Amino acid sequence: MAGRLSGVKEIARRANVSIATVDRVIHNRKGVSETTRQKINEIIQEIGFQPNILASRLASKKTNRFAVLIPDARETDYWKASLDGIERAYQEIKQYGVFLDRYLFDLNDKSTFVKYVNDMLKGSYDGVVMAPSFIEEAASFASACADRQIPYVFINSDVPNRDSLTYIGPHLYQSGYQAGQLIRFGLKQGKVLIVNISKEIDAYHHLLRKEEGFRQYMENTNTPEAPIRVEKIDITNTTDEAIQDALDTFLKEHTDIDAFFVTNSRVKSVAKYLRNTARQHRILIGYDLSEENIEYLKDGTIDFLIGQKPEEQGYLGVMSLFQHVVADKKIAKEQYMPIDIITKENFEFYKN
Template sequence: MAEKAGVSIGTVDRVLHNRGEVSAVTKEKILAIVNDLNYRPNFLASTLASKRETVFAVLLPKAPSEDSYWTRPMSGITRSADELSQFGVKLELFLFDTEGAASFIEKTAEILENPPAGVLLAPWISREARLFTSKLDALGIPYVYIDSNLKATHPVSFIGQNSFQSGHLAAKLLNYGLPEERTFLLVHVGRELDNQNHLHQREQGFYDYFNEKSIQQNIIKIEIQESETELKQQMAAKGLSPEKVDCIYVTNSRVHLIAGYFSSLNLHPRIVGYDLIPPNVKMLEQDAIDFLLCQNPEGQGYRALNALFDNVLRKLPVEKENFTSIDIITRENLDYYSAK
């Protein structure tokens, strides 16, 4: 191309990357040749050559233990980061406590002190996440959601499960083969529950199944933090004895807490929850949990960072919504799934 234009390689490089001084006539000549040749610069090769560093911020809940859910997406993010490090990608991790909003707000403030090239985040609490992403929008910083999505915001992409559909599926699994007028328990376990959008989407999908099919079941909703005592108190307050519960839907990975309580009473209602973490696997193997709905969190983390990389550095369009599969895991297929 340089030879065809009668200029140096350096001049061509300045035009292609819009840097340095080049006369208008020379620039027009080079761009015309670029158009004739349908030339597309190899951005990755030029990035490797320039040794430039690009910082992405990762904002996720802090995993309380090695057995908890949030270790899984982090492993996928780490794997992607290792592969992308050759292109100058560097991660800065910001892990917040899920006890309330304060830690999330603190970490978002830290991110904005030194704005990164892009942000990968779990919008774990809706109100604060909306405020943070509005600031990213104002700064022109792209961001990718993982695990849950927020309407009326502007992420480059969302990678995660369709929460509404997974709730719909949970209802179908629990209700299969049952007569009407059974007692169903819908349990949210955690803090800031009114501010967790994906749990409410799962709940809405659950109710939608029964409304769509015009099935009459007695559905009782309970919200607790993380205490068996709370569960007993909430059930007692609603006049519900454990023996009367036919089916239970737990909207997150803490299903093992509920299954463990009923198992300790030698009761075995049909139970559906989320995620293939060790405490849930144990309950599944013991038939205390019937179904786990899994969403490949490692794959979510891997795909989310790649989507941010493709958008920010490769300047490629990425899918607005990337729904992961909704895998139904039982004791019978557990070993096959674990081997993936």
């Protein structure tokens, strides 16, 4: 494996000490004289020693327990994909003695989030991955983790001013900015409607960041000859019926909308409306590769979907924890997902 001239045994031989002492130095344990510590460290440098992580985990029998806290997969394709990524990561690392508990809360019931948080704090985990869907509750959970020195990772959305190990998720503002580019490329000039559909205050905050980016793009690129004007509608009753009604009412009054930017995966509801009311094609852009959204992409109602790589988020969430806790590697503070532009023509090549 690592070769016979580069292991702890070789270091011990060169330093004229036992391998136990070498081990102490490698792991910065105390009980070694400064002299021998230095000598050993020099040799480590010299031969470029890299511990054999297989042998290390095998011998130590050390295990780690991680926990993930995300919305229940049954809710949406999005969280299903995230969980898939989590499982994929787990398959890769479980052989290293890592255990993983999954807590799947109900997005419509904040109390399940709180309950699981309490359970998790009792569980004495070595690391946590969470989707901070309920910002305040997540923030206080983060504080509790910090107090207990438990590293935690945010996926999908961030909580400001929390010292997480890393944030893994979309760059919301920039993805709105990207949507702006696509619409301008296809529309040239006219009027576009931003559609925010959400009943959750917490989530609404995220939609606004996308809206900001979108508006900024239009502002930056507008010219007097080819202006694009922006309207917006907030829909807070999220039953499908209510959404259809809200759109109908709005569009009866504003008949000159050429394009729609829906700031989340609810784009399917707008697609449904547009397909039913037909007339002619109008540009429609939204988020996420849910099955329903893809149906509307296929039939041409939706022009573009912006993908946020939920599977990758889940995978990286767990792997980042592993790299940090087990492999002692440096982790980037922010890991923004690519802003995937998905069409009828390329969606088959994106799993999520």
